[in-house]
Amino acid sequence: MAEVKIQAEARTEFGKGAARRIRRDNKVPAVLYGHGSDPVHITLPGHDTMLALKTANALLLIEVAGGESHLALPKQVQRDPIKGFIEHVDLVMVRRGEKVQVDIAVHLEGEAVSDTLVVLEQPSVLVEAEATHIPDGVTVSIEGLDVGAQIHASDLPLPAGTTLAIEPDTLIVNITQAQTAEQLDAELADAEAEAGIDRDEPEAPAEAEEPVSAAAE
Structure with missing residues (x-):
């Protein structure tokens, strides 16, 4: 840097x-x-x-x-x-050559398989590096990862001279199953119910009234 x-x-x-x-x-x-x-x-x-x-x-x-x-x-x-x-x-x-601990950003590249949800559990990680050689961040690929795949701190490709200052098994990225629209709607309904919010039911369309014809004299 x-x-x-x-x-x-x-x-x-x-x-x-x-x-x-x-x-x-x-x-x-x-x-x-x-x-x-x-x-x-x-x-x-x-x-x-x-x-x-x-x-x-x-x-x-x-x-x-x-x-x-x-x-x-x-x-x-x-x-x-x-x-x-x-x-x-x-x-x-x-001082030059001194080791310091700093947080660096985690960047994701690539795309996981379809119908998955990529959860970045830790947007930054604490590392130790020389004060004059602090990395701008760390980039990890999620290309092709499927449901259940996980990336831990120990999997991060840190540059030479930079080491982890957190537990190696810290979860960084978690690939889960994306929720369907029905599941999201059900969760929203449950949350609204817990908060005491009543959903307004859509009104049924009014039935068309028969036209009234004038009575013949």
Whole structure:
């Protein structure tokens, strides 16, 4: 994984008011910590940070103006729940060659046989890898798999230098029988019954009335 260089500034103001002023300048308050050192409070450029953090487990080279450079991984990213912009970032310092544990995404390729349901039980897996060689994800094929087939963590084709940090028998993908429309409707009816929801029965079509003829005098 390539390093993303970001120019940062040392931060001396703290609190909600200071954080709001930083965000108004299109910057992001952040904290660097790890390796037993004191936390380093910094300010990151908003646009560059947003682009860098689009990649999971982005490896960042933080260059603090007038200070040191730090290699870091995002630990926690706080976003505005409505607008989605980054409000704060916690970064953990790492060293070249150091092993770290991170979650990487599981990607599926291919198609299982017809009338099956592919259940991705674990969309990501915890692995251990060198901080400078974290894989973007792991891809596993489900091509031609039939009902009852399963893929466990030990079946994942991890790149060299990357090892599992979860139990090898952890279920990742499960191939089951797809439900019929009747089964789905029955499950929905049961769920509605448990919730106390009554289905409105369709009204029977009204019978056509015989035309009334005028009585002859």
